[in-house]
Amino acid sequence: MPTCIEVVIKPTLQCNGSCAYCNVAEKPLFADPALIESVFRNLANYVEKNPGCHLTVLWHGGEPMLMGVSFYKRVSELNRKIFRDSPTHLMQSNLTLLNGGLADVLSDLLNDGGIGTSLDPFEDYRQLKNGESYLERWYDGFELAKSRGFRVGMVYVVHGRSIGRGKDIYHYFKNLGVDSLTLVPLEEPAGMFDGARLDTLSWGVFLKEMYDAWKRDDCSLPVEPFVNWKEARSVDCGSTRTYSEALNCCEPTLAVSPEGDVYPCVRLLDIGSGKIGNIVSEPLDSILSHPDVFWRSKRRELITQEDCGSCKWWKYCAGGCAAASGPCHKTIWCEGYKSFFEAIDE
Amino acid sequence: MSNSVLVSIPARLAGDVNCENLVVRSGNCDEIAGAYKTLGDRLAGVELEGLGEDLSSLSALPLGLPVRVKLHPGDAPHLYTNTWLGDRFSLEVLMDVDKGLLHGAKIATSAMVPVTLNLEEVSDTGELMLVLDYYLHDTHVQVPVEFFHSMITACLRVETVSLLDLYPESPVEFLHVDESGRVSASARLARAGRFLGTISGGLKIDEESQLYKDLLHRKKNLVLSGSKCVSCEEFDLCEGYLRFVDTNFDCDPFLEVFGATKATAKEIADDLAKAEELEE
Numbered sequence: 001m002p003t004c005i006e007v008v009i010k011p012t013l014q015c016n017g018s019c020a021y022c023n024v025a026e027k028p029l030f031a032d033p034a035l036i037e038s039v040f041r042n043l044a045n046y047v048e049k050n051p052g053c054h055l056t057v058l059w060h061g062g063e064p065m066l067m068g069v070s071f072y073k074r075v076s077e078l079n080r081k082i083f084r085d086s087p088t089h090l091m092q093s094n095l096t097l098l099n100g101g102l103a104d105v106l107s108d109l110l111n112d113g114g115i116g117t118s119l120d121p122f123e124d125y126r127q128l129k130n131g132e133s134y135l136e137r138w139y140d141g142f143e144l145a146k147s148r149g150f151r152v153g154m155v156y157v158v159h160g161r162s163i164g165r166g167k168d169i170y171h172y173f174k175n176l177g178v179d180s181l182t183l184v185p186l187e188e189p190a191g192m193f194d195g196a197r198l199d200t201l202s203w204g205v206f207l208k209e210m211y212d213a214w215k216r217d218d219c220s221l222p223v224e225p226f227v228n229w230k231e232a233r234s235v236d237c238g239s240t241r242t243y244s245e246a247l248n249c250c251e252p253t254l255a256v257s258p259e260g261d262v263y264p265c266v267r268l269l270d271i272g273s274g275k276i277g278n279i280v281s282e283p284l285d286s287i288l289s290h291p292d293v294f295w296r297s298k299r300r301e302l303i304t305q306e307d308c309g310s311c312k313w314w315k316y317c318a319g320g321c322a323a324a325s326g327p328c329h330k331t332i333w334c335e336g337y338k339s340f341f342e343a344i345d346e
Numbered sequence: 347m348s349n350s351v352l353v354s355i356p357a358r359l360a361g362d363v364n365c366e367n368l369v370v371r372s373g374n375c376d377e378i379a380g381a382y383k384t385l386g387d388r389l390a391g392v393e394l395e396g397l398g399e400d401l402s403s404l405s406a407l408p409l410g411l412p413v414r415v416k417l418h419p420g421d422a423p424h425l426y427t428n429t430w431l432g433d434r435f436s437l438e439v440l441m442d443v444d445k446g447l448l449h450g451a452k453i454a455t456s457a458m459v460p461v462t463l464n465l466e467e468v469s470d471t472g473e474l475m476l477v478l479d480y481y482l483h484d485t486h487v488q489v490p491v492e493f494f495h496s497m498i499t500a501c502l503r504v505e506t507v508s509l510l511d512l513y514p515e516s517p518v519e520f521l522h523v524d525e526s527g528r529v530s531a532s533a534r535l536a537r538a539g540r541f542l543g544t545i546s547g548g549l550k551i552d553e554e555s556q557l558y559k560d561l562l563h564r565k566k567n568l569v570l571s572g573s574k575c576v577s578c579e580e581f582d583l584c585e586g587y588l589r590f591v592d593t594n595f596d597c598d599p600f601l602e603v604f605g606a607t608k609a610t611a612k613e614i615a616d617d618l619a620k621a622e623e624l625e626e
Contacts, residue, residue, distance in 0.1 A: 143566070175578070
């Protein structure tokens with residue numbers, strides 16, 4: 001029995017934004033509160049039978065705030081009604097639709113207080129479909145979220161034009177006042193993106209730039225993956241944290257579409273590949289018994305039988321993102337990671 | 347407009363406004379004494395523009411009143427002959443950042459008069475680091491030299507005090523009335539021709555003015571304009587203050603000071619931690 005399950009609910013795949021490197025195949029679908037009720041009941045039944053299991057629900061999209069106030073009000077009511085112990089609720093949003101009404105409702109639902117968001121400080125890769133300024137709408141939403149006490153984590157997509165700007169990007173986000181920064185390399189397929197791509201060695205160069213700025217600043221802003229790597233390293237030093245905890249690994253992840261279809265990973269849902277069940281029509285036990293649910297662990301076993309098994313950096317990389325690299329291959333960023341680890345090891 | 351707003355106004359115009367907290371400015375002590383007669387308890391402080399005149403009429407002002415002397419470093423020796431000001435008032439010097447700053451700061455601090463660097467009058471920054479070094483390492487310094495003092499003590503408490511905290515330009519806290527009765531948020535903004543209103547018919551500010559909006563949304567404006575300040579390593583200590591009036595202002599000497607301030611605070615904190623370890 002898993003001790004934690006991450007449930008990523010995508011109540012819609014629609015978005016008010018159009019980001020140059022987005023992979024999500026938009027469909028005009030919006031989850032009905034009745035579907036959410038079914039999902040919650042299914043999850044609650046499972047937890048009732050497996051009391052040691054903790055649930056984290058991440059509201060994702062598309063743009064989840066497109067669902068509006070009344071939807072989340074109902075979700076909040078269902079959450080109180082159905083769960084004895086509420087799951088941890090988080091959200092990933094572009095924040096451009098946040099207003100006072102939504103902030104009120106989400107203050108109630110997002111019991112961890114965390115909202116993840118995205119911005120590109122120096123390139124015009126993120127836009128709104130209605131022609132308004134993404135940056136201005138984002139800033140207003142960000143200020144409102146902070147003023148209401150939400151912790152706002154920034155997800156920054158690293159692309160070819162990020163190289164040489166690691167220090168600027170670090171200080172930009174720190175000065176904005178975000179609570180954390182997560183670096184994600186731009187991976188293929190990257191939508192209709194026609195900007196500068198990222199190659200594996202450039203990823204290593206960017207990590208080093210960012211790492212130097214972070215260290216010089218006494219690591220004052222939590223930056224992923226550095227914080228995870230620092231914790232993974234502490235396992236060597238007799239820390240009680242386990243390897244998987246240090247990697248912040250929560251397996252299984254169940255990504256739920258607006259129709260209730262379940263995928264073992266958000267990225268697979270985005271491209272509509274690898275469905276493992278439907279959470280409205282099947283009990284969670286049945287979905288969790290699907291052979292692909294623990295595909296990331298299986299992949300790790302598989303790739304450590306090859307090059308990765310003897311790699312001195314394995315404990316920090318752990319094979320990287322499975323969806324980007326495929327179920328049988330090591331990370332596509334291998335050379336970049338190695339060059340970075342070797343550079344900082346010196 | 348709230349009654350708690352501090353209004354800096356030329357002494358000769360002080361009778362034209364009915365605000366509760368006024369700082370009167372003048373180089374003429376008789377004008378200041380006259381303003382006190384008019385204002386009474388509404389006089390929150392005095393900004394004396396130089397020390398060249400006969401200052402005896404200031405003795406009519408209440409004991410302990412905050413008196414700030416605006417001084418070019420070259421005029422600092424006048425402090426020697428006016429030490430009674432420090433005995434009678436809560437005295438400080440607002441010193442222009444210009445040639446001779448180190449010598450001027452030494453004179454003022456030797457006379458036990460706190461110094462604030464006047465960032466509204468920056469002509470020559472060549473001695474900034476020397477003054478910081480003097481403040482940090484000269485054992486004779488027993489009074490604050492601002493902005494160094496507040497920044498470094500905040501760093502030691504793992505807090506941040508920025509130039510915007512120390513040189514406030516918020517119309518809800520502070521207003522500056524110029525010689526023509528026009529209202530701005532600071533002397534430098536008034537000199538740049540940026541105003542919020544006038545005092546004709548009573549002090550009024552236009553909350554729809556561009557300056558008012560700019561002052562209340564400084565950070566957002568920096569972000570939306572793509573200002574380099576947002577990615578500056580020392581933004582926490584400046585918050586865009588230095589380039590608010592002139593976007594081409596040369597910040598480098600100040601960035602050096604900020605960096606040294608942080609490094610010194612870290613050094614002191616490390617030393618304190620080591621000392622605690624030894625005690626244990």
